[in-house]
Amino acid sequence: MTTTLDRQDIQGLVTRGYSTLPRAGFLVFAITQPTAARAALGRLARRVTNGLSEPSDTAVNLAFTSDGLRRLGLETPELGGFPYEFVSGMTAPDRSRFLGDVGENAPRYWRWGGPATPPVHVLVMLYARDEQRLHRLEEETRQGALAGGALAETIRLGTAELTGHEPFGFRDGISQPLVEGLSKAEGLSKAAAAGAGGGGEGDQVVRAGEFVLGYPNEYGLLTDRPLLPSRYDPDGLLPRTPQGAADFGRNGSYLVFRQLRQDVEAFWGYLDAQTRRPDGSSDPAARDALAARMVGRWSGGAPLVHAPRQDDPALATDNDFGYFATDPDGLRCPLGAHIRRANPRDSLDPRPGSAESVSIGRRHRLLRRGRPYGPDGSGDGTGARGLHFIGLNANISRQFEFIQHTWLNDPDFNGLHDAPDPLVGPRQDNRSTFTEQGRPVRTRHLALPQFVTVRGGAYFFLPGLRALHWLCTAAPEGGQQ
Numbered sequence: 001m002t003t004t005l006d007r008q009d010i011q012g013l014v015t016r017g018y019s020t021l022p023r024a025g026f027l028v029f030a031i032t033q034p035t036a037a038r039a040a041l042g043r044l045a046r047r048v049t050n051g052l053s054e055p056s057d058t059a060v061n062l063a064f065t066s067d068g069l070r071r072l073g074l075e076t077p078e079l080g081g082f083p084y085e086f087v088s089g090m091t092a093p094d095r096s097r098f099l100g101d102v103g104e105n106a107p108r109y110w111r112w113g114g115p116a117t118p119p120v121h122v123l124v125m126l127y128a129r130d131e132q133r134l135h136r137l138e139e140e141t142r143q144g145a146l147a148g149g150a151l152a153e154t155i156r157l158g159t160a161e162l163t164g165h166e167p168f169g170f171r172d173g174i175s176q177p178l179v180e181g182l183s184k185a186e187g188l189s190k191a192a193a194a195g196a197g198g199g200g201e202g203d204q205v206v207r208a209g210e211f212v213l214g215y216p217n218e219y220g221l222l223t224d225r226p227l228l229p230s231r232y233d234p235d236g237l238l239p240r241t242p243q244g245a246a247d248f249g250r251n252g253s254y255l256v257f258r259q260l261r262q263d264v265e266a267f268w269g270y271l272d273a274q275t276r277r278p279d280g281s282s283d284p285a286a287r288d289a290l291a292a293r294m295v296g297r298w299s300g301g302a303p304l305v306h307a308p309r310q311d312d313p314a315l316a317t318d319n320d321f322g323y324f325a326t327d328p329d330g331l332r333c334p335l336g337a338h339i340r341r342a343n344p345r346d347s348l349d350p351r352p353g354s355a356e357s358v359s360i361g362r363r364h365r366l367l368r369r370g371r372p373y374g375p376d377g378s379g380d381g382t383g384a385r386g387l388h389f390i391g392l393n394a395n396i397s398r399q400f401e402f403i404q405h406t407w408l409n410d411p412d413f414n415g416l417h418d419a420p421d422p423l424v425g426p427r428q429d430n431r432s433t434f435t436e437q438g439r440p441v442r443t444r445h446l447a448l449p450q451f452v453t454v455r456g457g458a459y460f461f462l463p464g465l466r467a468l469h470w471l472c473t474a475a476p477e478g479g480q481q
């Protein structure tokens, strides 16, 4: 079965990461005057970039929290079609516990999106080919959005120039699910359909409904989405379901935004201390190898399952591998490595190595669209470095939250103990460990410090373009004033 995506109605960030637009800035707004805000956002909506073709100079995308949708006029009954975790928000106490946003990660310490910071309603994502263009785009957006006090700027989240490497120094953005219906996936989908198994490239093709609402997902079903009685849309701006409901969700996606501060010095300092020679001197090669084992790839990108001893530039973007046939015991890529947890490929129970195992994994994928920030202070205001982690999915609880809670943060993942994700996981007292499986003996690294801390975040909805237009021009008024 082939899926045709309505790219003209899908926001561009779903179809591409804008790697040709290396400068980006994210403006977060609170809606102060809903009626005027609708008009201002309506003007901005006309500039929103769709998913059809690669933009050459700039791109604009627009997303809303559930509070933002409420302010614009969608009241509780209409929000009923949105999932609980989106409506209650990332900082609801049960979500915080589930996500590991406790201790240092607790929302009360966040720079934005927390209980002690100004409201978060609208996220304006701006991308440009160079700094000058980005600056101009930001100024135009501010003038339009802030004119007349319709919206108040909650925070500006700057980014570092895109280099393809995240702040710890590793090549990032290599492994992405290939969305069925988008060109790159086409050639590979046949292999997937044939049940290639093994976790390799053909297995990375995922049904469009895992990322875009209104299309079949990995269960062969349409993911739940907000539908409205047709009377809300007398002019027929929104697509219709076969039953005649106005489809506000179609072509939309949920956008998970987390500002993750990376303590680069602590990371390399810990690795250095763990790998010193008996005479106390540094051993850079051993240090870099331990870092690679924590990630599952060398800093240049080569995966450890194919390059277990040293980095191999020829494998920098290699994504054609599984774990079960080559490395079931984690002797090449440790069982607790970041990429092995974030996407276990073919190692999931009950039958690791089987097509069934791979197909279970396909229900827990994310499109990652993050951007690094710092160290020039543009991101955190403190000179800190980190990642504006941005994940797109159609079901926040089954995709982002599951990966975060059940795979990354779980200290007992895959038969391990006291072993949360070595790179990004929160720590429990001084007990967190990282184990390199080995024969005849394994090597354990104890008392792992916390290298990544959450500094802000929210769940957003990235509507389709028609839904965006409807929201700003035709949605029933009467949001909270």
Ligand code: HEM
Pocket: 166, 167, 168, 170, 171, 172, 173, 174, 175, 176, 260, 261, 262, 295, 297, 338, 339, 340, 342, 343, 366, 386, 387, 389, 400, 403, 404, 408, 423, 424, 452
């Ligand atoms: C500051 C925090 C983080 C850093 C520095 C980081 C770094 C990396 C690196 C270096 C890779 C390998 C390159 C690639 O395949 O693109 C990777 C892969 C990945 N990360 Fe992260 N990551 C972070 C947070 C997260 C979070 C919070 C999640 C999900 C909740 C996540 C999910 C993934 C996934 C799904 C992959 C691809 C795995 C695969 O398919 O092989 N990461 N990350």
